[in-house]
Amino acid sequence: xxxxxxxxxxxxxxxxxxxxxxxxxxxxxxxxxxxxxxxxxxxxxxxxxxxxxxxxxxxxxxxxxxxxxxxxxxxxxxxxxxxxxxxxxxxxxxxxxxxxxxxxxxxxxxxxxxxxxxxxxxxxxxxxxxxxxxxxxxxxxxxxxxxxxxxxxxxxxxxxxxxxxxxxxxxxxxxxxxxxxxxxxxxxxxxxxxxxxxxxxxxxxxxx
Numbered sequence: 001x002x003x004x005x006x007x008x009x010x011x012x013x014x015x016x017x018x019x020x021x022x023x024x025x026x027x028x029x030x031x032x033x034x035x036x037x038x039x040x041x042x043x044x045x046x047x048x049x050x051x052x053x054x055x056x057x058x059x060x061x062x063x064x065x066x067x068x069x070x071x072x073x074x075x076x077x078x079x080x081x082x083x084x085x086x087x088x089x090x091x092x093x094x095x096x097x098x099x100x101x102x103x104x105x106x107x108x109x110x111x112x113x114x115x116x117x118x119x120x121x122x123x124x125x126x127x128x129x130x131x132x133x134x135x136x137x138x139x140x141x142x143x144x145x146x147x148x149x150x151x152x153x154x155x156x157x158x159x160x161x162x163x164x165x166x167x168x169x170x171x172x173x174x175x176x177x178x179x180x181x182x183x184x185x186x187x188x189x190x191x192x193x194x195x196x197x198x199x200x201x202x203x204x205x206x207x208x
Contacts, residue, residue, distance in 0.1 A: 022186030024109050048086040056082035099131060100148050104193055106134030108186045146192060149200035153192035155185060164188035170199030
């Protein structure tokens with residue numbers, strides 16, 4: 001088990017909160033136990049089955065007839081095909097979420113070797129090919145865009161104050177600009193991602 005006693009745990013109102021939040025903890029995770037993976041399988045199956053029942057033609061026919069879908073009908077070949085289609089959607093969802101996580105981690109200080117290790121131990125070069133924009137070399141004058149939770153943000157450096165700030169447009173079309181008060185790029189990007197997440201829409205949708 002990983003020793004967590006040395007990991008700082010400041011409260012949100014602590015002046016050192018963002019400094020601690022932007023410092024990369026190593027190791028970043030412990031390997032999931034078999035029970036963890038079984039629990040994940042069950043959660044994914046529950047979500048995918050719910051989608052399959054919404055898109056299944058057979059399930060739609062039962063709903064139109066005012067009848068419940070007997071659980072045994074999940075074994076029908078057409079319902080299993082609907083389940084397979086729902087699993088494909090789950091795969092796409094995982095890819096989108098992985099890209100967001102890799103981008104936030106990479107632009108907050110993680111390197112491609114660490115991203116690859118988190119993604120099942122793929123090589124650094126493979127991680128770079130998979131998420132080519134996750135890790136960006138930046139200078140103090142460079143503005144870096146971020147896409148997260150259906151919204152976008154741009155993090156800027158203010159030369160006069162030698163501080164960072166961000167402008168963000170969330171998935172619900174709410175916009176904000178922070179003051180140049182963030183001491184580091186990582187602190188500014190953490191604030192931007194927090195805002196985008198707070199104004200995200202269910203299922204990663206974007207408001208029209």
